[in-house]
Amino acid sequence: MGSPLPRDPIAEARHNWERHGWGDVAAPMAAITAIMRTQQILLARIETVLKPLGLTFARYELLALLSFARSGALPMNKASALLQVHPTSVTNAVDRLEHAGLVARSPHPTDGRTTLIELTAEGRTLAKRATAALNAEVFGKSGFADDDVEHLLRVLGDFRKAAGDFTD
């Protein structure tokens, strides 16, 4: 999409902020922008690894979640809550995964409102392969030093908790 820029655009932005008298918020602005950009880079790496397997990140996340579910099945609203995405996004992902034969919908035994989603054998196999690929190609080569990983987990964990992600 683009070759390396001669200058860091986020450092430039920070400089612009300071030049306009917003020095008090320039650093957090830069940090937030850097998080946005980092997410973009990581997502691109992940999608590159998943593409040959016919998966997108959204669909992989759902497969992975199901593969760890004790009972092997999850209500859609549970999946929505755990993945922290809108229910319609889950509907969308399940539609496509179901069409690809990787998951199946079934009615909840006692609650007629609820739909359960479950991995097919094929879905379970693909989830394993996708996780192995991501472990090898992305998570195992993140480029973050061990110390930095721990620090990120602490800082971002505090942030998410303060944002109301979890109460734990």
Added chain:
Amino acid sequence: MGSPLPRDPIAEARHNWERHGWGDVAAPMAAITAIMRTQQILLARIETVLKPLGLTFARYELLALLSFARSGALPMNKASALLQVHPTSVTNAVDRLEHAGLVARSPHPTDGRTTLIELTAEGRTLAKRATAALNAEVFGKSGFADDDVEHLLRVLGDFRKAAGDFTD
């Protein structure tokens, strides 16, 4: 979209990774997932602030970039490179901003292939208001401690540089 979960889903995922014998990549996996989620939270905050102004984040970024351009105008390919998004995304954003009367397209004086984009007076005013709102409501209340901001900037800066974002 959801009330706080009783447990941190990312910590759960890390636990699942360790339980399956992928302990060597569990921490980076968790850190990467945390970056994804943090971006999602921050983007939602930003969009909430921009919505009353009739802007999305993508359009705001373009307005802000133009407002800092010395000449007041930028070729679309330059904007694409600096914002680090696909050229078609810039076309999309410019289409909508132009329709809203916030930017204008004009032909490049010497290169017939390139299109220049420029802020209208209205666009310049709105960019100022939007930046003020973001500074007050998002960047000024990021929730990150000053030390953590500096650390984030270093770690993510190293990462982006290693990923080939800039050569500086």
Added chain:
DNA sequence: TCCGTACCCTTGGAAGTCCTAGTATATTGC
């Protein structure tokens, strides 16, 4: 019993991202 409220999922629409292709203009090499 039955009505209202709460909850679960789906549909349709708007927005963003990227990709692939296509058109038009520059530039380079022969």
Added chain:
DNA sequence: GCAATATACTAGGACTTCCAAGGGTACGGA
């Protein structure tokens, strides 16, 4: 000068996300 290559933008399609609205089901109080 002209053909071949490179560059700039745009069109159409796939995907994800969210919101708003609607239909179905469950449950609790009158």
